[in-house]
Amino acid sequence: MRTLALVMSTWCTxxxxxxxxxxxxxxxxxxxxxxxxxxxxxxxxELALEVILNGPSDRVTGVIGAxxxxxxxxxxxxxxxxxxxxxxxxxxxxxxxxFGFPLTAVDYLFGVPIMVAYGPFSxxxxxxxxxxxxxxxxxxxxxxxxYTREYARLLVAYSVTTGPFSMRLYAGGQFLLHTIPxxxxxxxxxxxxxxxxxxxxxxxYVAVTGLYHQDTGTFDVSSQVxxxxxxxSARAFTLRLAFxxxxxxxxxxxxxxxxxxRVRFGLYGRF
Numbered sequence: 066m067r068t069l070a071l072v073m074s075t076w077c078t079x080x081x082x083x084x085x086x087x088x089x090x091x092x093x094x095x096x097x098x099x100x101x102x103x104x105x106x107x108x109x110x111e112l113a114l115e116v117i118l119n120g121p122s123d124r125v126t127g128v129i130g131a132x133x134x135x136x137x138x139x140x141x142x143x144x145x146x147x148x149x150x151x152x153x154x155x156x157x158x159x160x161x162x163x164f165g166f167p168l169t170a171v172d173y174l175f176g177v178p179i180m181v182a183y184g185p186f187s188x189x190x191x192x193x194x195x196x197x198x199x200x201x202x203x204x205x206x207x208x209x210x211x212y213t214r215e216y217a218r219l220l221v222a223y224s225v226t227t228g229p230f231s232m233r234l235y236a237g238g239q240f241l242l243h244t245i246p247x248x249x250x251x252x253x254x255x256x257x258x259x260x261x262x263x264x265x266x267x268x269x270y271v272a273v274t275g276l277y278h279q280d281t282g283t284f285d286v287s288s289q290v291x292x293x294x295x296x297x298s299a300r301a302f303t304l305r306l307a308f309x310x311x312x313x314x315x316x317x318x319x320x321x322x323x324x325x326x327r328v329r330f331g332l333y334g335r336f
Contacts, residue, residue, distance in 0.1 A: 087141030097301075098134045099146045099180040100189035100222065101335070103235065103256050104272035105287045105309070107316050108174060108195070110152035115309070115331035125166070126329070127155045131336050132178065143183050150176040150193060156317065158202050167202020170319045185225060191218045197318020212318035214244040220254070229263045241280070249279035260293070268293040270305075278314060281322045285313020291333075305333040 102109035110130035117124040130152025138145040152174045157166040176193025193216055199209035220237035234257050241250035256274035263269075273288045291307020308330050315325040 088139070089141075090139045092137050094133075094135060096134060096137045096146070098132050098148065099144055099182040100178070100187045100220070102132055102150075102189075103220075103254075103274050104258055104270070104305075105256060105274040105289045106254070106276075107287050107311060108152070108154070108172075110150045110174065112334040113331050115329040118328045118330060119326070123159045124169075125157050125159055126331075127157060129153050129155075130174070133336070134180070144181065146178075146180040148178045148180065150174065150178055150191065154317070156200075158204070168200030169202050170197065170199055170317050172197045172318055185223055186221070187224065188219070188221045192216075193218065195318070197321075199319045210319055210321075211245050212321065214248075215242045216240060217242060229261055231260050231262065233258045244280075249282075251279040253277045264295070266295055268295050270307075276313070281314040283314040285311070285316075287311045287313075301336065303335050307331060307333060 102111070110132050111128060112130065113126070113128035115126040115128070117126065130150070132148055132150050134146040134148040136147040153171055155171045156169040158169060159166060172195060174193060174195045176191050178189050178191045180189045181187065195214055195216075197210075197212040199207075216239050218237065218239035220235050222233050222235035224231065224233045226232075236253075236255040238251065238253040240252075241248060244250075254274060254276045256272065258270065258272040260268055260270040269292045271288070271290050273286070276285045276287070277283075278285065287309070288311075289307045289309045291305050291309075294304045294306065308328065310328050312326045313324075315321060315323040
């Protein structure tokens with residue numbers, strides 16, 4: 066009897082013992098981002114030089130920006146990052162009779178993304194500011210508009226890999242916290258990205274984003290078709306060549322609400 070009691074006591078101790086605490090770790094500036102900004106979104110922070118192929122033939126767009134994950138937390142299989150977004154989108158004119166690039170307009174963005182990943186799921190919650198300014202290189206000069214906004218944006222993604230193909234589906238929305246001028250606050254987006262990892266040098270991809278903007282009352286579509294230029298020993302920086310297309314309302318703040326259809330060819334890079 067005493068032996069049976071001892072066996073039962075040992076079994077209960079093992080069965081109801083607390084599970085070991087999940088492993089925890091923390092570092093600063095040592096990891097890639099948990100949530101890449103959508104490839105086809107017209108305001109994703111990255112480095113880029115785009116030549117506009119349709120409409121006026123003298124236009125280029127230069128982008129200087131990045132998403133930098135500063136703080137990285139890990140608790141078991143849950144991963145958390147706090148980062149910084151910054152970007153500027155500059156529209157320039159190429160003039161054949163002078164050596165120069167007159168500035169048409171520029172938009173500036175900075176924000177704080179909070180990112181989380183668990184298994185195939187990831188999410189990004191961003192608090193951001195964007196403002197827009199008119200340059201002095203307009204073909205037809207006009208007075209600048211007042212344009213500034215702060216907004217919250219949430220995106221949730223699901224990623225899956227099958228053989229050489231990887232796919233990411235994402236959806237979410239944004240809410241304008243403060244704007245000048247005052248505008249309807251809601252927006253929504255949905256998108257997909259597919260990448261083929263079939264070559265050690267070139268990896269083709271396609272990306273599409275659909276955006277609803279209550280401020281302009283439009284549903285806009287942005288897309289990219291191109292390829293990653295891959296070096297196996299240097300994956301800390303990604304480089305892409307792509308054609309992109311956009312149809313919808315102009316998202317440049319100084320031209321907000323105007324209809325825009327653009328086809329571009331560009332070089333894009335991300336850290």
